[in-house]
Amino acid sequence: MSHKTLKTMFFISFLLFFVTLWEHSFMGYLKDLVVLFHEICHAIATVLTGGVVERVSIHNNESGETIANPGKLKAAFVFVVSAGYIGSSVLGGLILYRGFSGKYEKQTLSILGILLLFATFQFSKSGNLAYSTGIVWGAIFLVIGVINRSASAMILVSLGTLISMYSVYDLLDFTGNIHSTDAGIFAYWLLKIPTSKGKPPSSVILLSYFIATIWSVISICILYLTLKKTFREDTSEILPELPVDRFPGEVTPEIAEWFISRGLDLNGKPLPQELISEFKNEG
Incomplete structure (x- = not known):
């Protein structure tokens, strides 16, 4: 079974799992995490445009809010308000890609945990649901990222799938x-x-x-491009470059003629019939 098929089956399995159990109570903890990432995207966009974030908070009804003062430029508000869904799509796609990359899974999950902890301390207040969610999940990511590579890869793929799905699903x-x-x-x-x-x-x-509608199209395009890049076969791994066999020793005209007369190349492989006929005509 090819790597592409395995990746596709793995992604579809996680997708079906989340869709099937979406309304289950334990999914609430994962939904809180995804909503927190959504709000953090707003907060980061605010900081990048020169604004000030007062606080980030999330609620038990899968909603959240980012209280901030964007930069003075009009484009700053456009960037900040769009960063929730668009930013989540980019983040989910990036995490999903890193989970399937087969490289640096532990480091990626550890960095994600550190960034989540930093953003939680920076933007939320103690006692808020956003604070407890960020601290708990950030610590989990950091610990697992240090301990186990396979678990790190699985978490990255599942989390990337969940964020990508939610960024589209929540548009409903x-x-x-x-x-x-x-x-x-x-x-x-x-x-x-x-x-x-x-x-x-x-x-x-x-x-x-x-x-x-515009945000939906952009989010779906980001997800499509991510999946296309993630599931693309690496032909360099499947078809490695083979060394070229060469005839051992010096090739004299007599040796070449002997091989050609028998319809073989210098490696003993059959020559094309057209080439054999051409040599005979020249002879």
């Missing part, structure tokens, strides 16, 4: 209260309409769906 939330999602926040900002708890204007809803 857009069919509900879309004005309360990141797309809705973006729509309010673009239309320069103050947010309110009442019924949103139809213009906000329509623009929110348009934004959500």
Whole structure:
């Protein structure tokens, strides 16, 4: 069985596992982790654009929020508000790729654990669900990353699959209260309409769906490109370059003629019939 087939089966197995047990209670711990990564992407985007993050928090209903003051440039807000879903797609794809790479799995998981711990200490407050989630999972990643390579690879693949799936699956939330999602926040900002708890204007809803569609397409494209690169066969491993056999010793005209007269090359392999006929005609 080829490496490509094994990778595909492995990915599909994790995907079916998560989809089947998505509503199970123990999946809540994994959902909290994925939501935390989503919010951390917002926070990192804020810092990269010169903004200030006040706090990152997540809730038991699979929601979260990042309270931040983005940079002064208008493009900063666009980057920050889009970073949740787009950033999660990129992160999930990168983790999935590293899990399947067969190299540095322990180091990758350890670094991920350290970064998660750092982001948790930096952006969340003690006592918040985001704080406890980040500390526990960050410590788990760090310990396993130090101890076991196989377990590290399995965690990277499963986590990458989960984040990638969630970044697409969670877009279904857009069919509900879309004005309360990141797309809705973006729509309010673009239309320069103050947010309110009442019924949103139809213009906000329509623009929110348009934004959500764009994010969906981008997220799916990122996932597709990641899977394409991850599952691509490495032909250099399957078909290694073989050494070229050469005739031992000096090849004299008599030796060459002897081989050719018998329809063989200098390695004793049959020559093409056209080449044999050409030699006979010249002779």
